[in-house]
Amino acid sequence: MNHMLARLSLLGVAAAFAGLSTAHAADVQKGAELVQQGGCIACHGAGLDKPVAPTYPIIAGQHESYLFHALQQYQTKHQTPLYGRNNPIMAGMVARFNTQDLHDIAAYVASLKSPLFERDLARDPRP
Numbered sequence: 001m002n003h004m005l006a007r008l009s010l011l012g013v014a015a016a017f018a019g020l021s022t023a024h025a026a027d028v029q030k031g032a033e034l035v036q037q038g039g040c041i042a043c044h045g046a047g048l049d050k051p052v053a054p055t056y057p058i059i060a061g062q063h064e065s066y067l068f069h070a071l072q073q074y075q076t077k078h079q080t081p082l083y084g085r086n087n088p089i090m091a092g093m094v095a096r097f098n099t100q101d102l103h104d105i106a107a108y109v110a111s112l113k114s115p116l117f118e119r120d121l122a123r124d125p126r127p
């Protein structure tokens with residue numbers, strides 16, 4: 001009986017992980033729409049690679065995981081005294097997005113060409 005229960009709960013865990021992975025698959029097209037609606041180009045530039053002020057960061061082509069975590073850290077609910085970013089401009093920008101939106105935005109921004117570096121196609125064969 002205990003064996004049976006253990007098996008059932010393992011199945012449950014597997015199903016939960018399967019659900020998680022589909023929910024987190026990033027949608028680049030959706031990310032492009034969210035960036036357009038979000039008005040990000042007003043500060044980060046048309047290709048998100050020419051910020052309007054030298055103190056604003058170039059975000060185009062940065063690593064997807066880095067972008068996702070940067071965006072999430074601007075959300076108030078992810079801020080703790082040890083973790084999180086405290087920037088009033090970006091906090092306002094990301095407030096309305098959910099976690100899936102941030103994954104989509106990060107995937108889109110990461111797919112753009114960056115003026116910061118030349119991509120080594122052998123090591124990074126993204127389209």
Ligand code: HEC
Pocket residue numbers: 034035038039040041042043044055056057058059062067070071085087089090093094105
């Ligand atoms: C009003 C100007 C403004 C707008 C509009 C804006 N940003 Fe920003 N963004 C900034 C500034 C300023 C920073 C640097 C903040 C800091 O010092 O943490 C920043 C930082 C970022 C970073 C972190 C970059 C890094 O290297 O750590 C990301 C990612 C980002 N913005 C994405 C976006 C996205 C996506 C949008 C649209 C939804 C957006 N921004 C709209 C001004 C803006």
